[in-house]
Amino acid sequence: MSGALEGVRIIDVSRVLAGPFCSMILGDLGAEVIKIEHHQSGDETRGWGPPFAQGESAYYLCANRNKQSMTLNLKSEQGKEIFRELVSSGDIVIQNFKTGTLEKMGLGYEDLKEFNPQLIMASITGFGLTGPYKDLPGYDYIIQAMSGLMSITGEKGGEPVKVGVAIADILTGLYTCIGILSALHHRNESGQGQEIDISLMDCQVSSLVNVASNYLFNGLPPERMGNQHSNIVPYQTFRTSDGELVVAVGNDEQFSRFAAVIGSPELAEQQRFKHNEKRLLNKEELIPILEDSLKRKTKKEWKVLLDDAGIPNGPINDIAEMFEDPQISARGMLMAMDHPTIADLRMVGSPLNLSKTPVTMRKHPPLYGEHTDAILVEMGYDPVQIEKFKQNKII
Missing domain, CATH: 3.30.1540.10 (formyl-coa transferase, domain 3)
Known part of the structure; x- marks a missing residue:
């Protein structure tokens, strides 16, 4: 059985978590994902550890399966040309550079749609492409603080506390998936691409749901309630x-x-x-x-x-107890993958269970630049040109 998104090509120039998590989900659903990494340093999360397994960080591994890794210098003219070629053959670009960065490089949505009018670009930023904070960097921790989430998290009378996982990044990744799938449907109906403007701040505010609604009804800022609920007892x-x-x-x-x-x-x-x-x-x-x-x-x-x-x-399970729970095993939420350097790579599975187009784990989280040469050969470049690219620090 083929994946639901088989035939969809994604060019992913995002790093860290929100964007990579989004593209991994789409990859699990069958899309081809080409992960573009900096030609000298790669995705920052490759160095976010310990723990590491054979030089691969657990953080990087958690959000990058079902992808190919290609290194590319997007500041070089040749690198930009290669990127435009990839985009012309692709369907979706996912990016999380600071607002305006790709535009300064001539690689913004308005530039790229000249090469691919049906292109869908998902632009993930901390605060969005508009508004007074559009040029500020946005990290999950900052967003948890500014969105009000930390003000309602923690014990009553205690200090504000962040959620124990980068929840703003994860929610943004999920919202981005929703936006991309909606834009794909629209493109299939109309033939038109579009840009999707997604911000961590917007996604985190949206996720406040009933807590925000309570405030809008009664005008009272919610207090931290620890492990109790604001509307339900017990x-x-x-x-x-x-x-x-x-x-x-x-x-x-x-x-x-x-x-x-x-x-x-x-x-x-x-x-x-x-x-x-x-x-x-x-x-x-x-x-x-x-x-x-x-x-x-x-x-x-x-x-x-x-x-x-x-x-x-x-x-209240700890993480070890959770993975020992028979329900987790029965649902495939603990899985193993073959990897070229890690003997026993265990990963969290996908929660998506589609009866006709099930998710598949086709590719291990790629090594840094693992597929650069193969992708360039597929694009028509010969080994001599590829070697020159390396010498000139294009890849």
């Missing part, structure tokens, strides 16, 4: 006799069953706790009662009881 961590467990009671009917499981069915009949709105108002009374009950059994015992009652719950 929806938090509880300490059991041997560790912590998350309980997420999503409606009144679930609360009635939850109260019965913990041995206090009367709680669900009391007006102060019967409905979520009341539980939210009276949570300072309710939570200690629930905490006392849950301390009486182990987290495994509670999980069996709560699962049987249909109450959403789960232990």
Whole structure:
């Protein structure tokens, strides 16, 4: 079976995480991805470690499978010519240079569409191509701070805390995928390409969803709530006799069953706790009662009881425990790939399960410049020309 995006060629000049994560997803779906790297240093994440495996950083490996790596000096005239040739035969360019950088090089969207009118270019920046911050660099940590995310993350009364993964980058990668697939559909219908303007800041603000909506309704800046929920009770961590467990009671009917499981069915009949709105108002009374009950059994015992009652719950796993979970294995979220230098390359799998066009893991995360010569030969350059390119620091 072929991938859903088989036949789509992506020229990826992005680095670090948001852009590479996006192009990896599209590569998993069958697209051909040519990763263009700086001719002297490559993607910065190649050096972001430890940990390393045979010189390859874990950070780089996590976002770059199903790609070919080509080195190219985009500041040289010959490098620009090669890049334009690639673009003329491609469908999508993904880039995350600072606003205006490619335009100064004569490689912006308006320049490149002269060579390929159907080109789709996804431009990822920290703050977007417009607005007063358009020229500022944007890193995930900065975006988490400025977007308001850190102001709502952390313990109540404690310091603001960033999310433990580069969530703004990941969300931006996902939003970029959505934009690219939408633009592909539009191009298939109209024959027209377009530029997609995606910013980390916009994506992170969008992801605030109900928290932002709450503020727009009541005008009150949300406070940090630790592991509690701003709109639902009980929806938090509880300490059991041997560790912590998350309980997420999503409606009144679930609360009635939850109260019965913990041995206090009367709680669900009391007006102060019967409905979520009341539980939210009276949570300072309710939570200690629930905490006392849950301390009486182990987290495994509670999980069996709560699962049987249909109450959403789960232990707080560390990463090792997560990968040992049989559900992770059953869903293919831990996978192995052949690699030319790493004997046992294990990677996080894809969450996309398409019945007709499944994702495929065709190519290992490429070595630096691994496919430069092969791509140039495919483009029609001979070995003598390629050697001159190397001597002249074009590649």
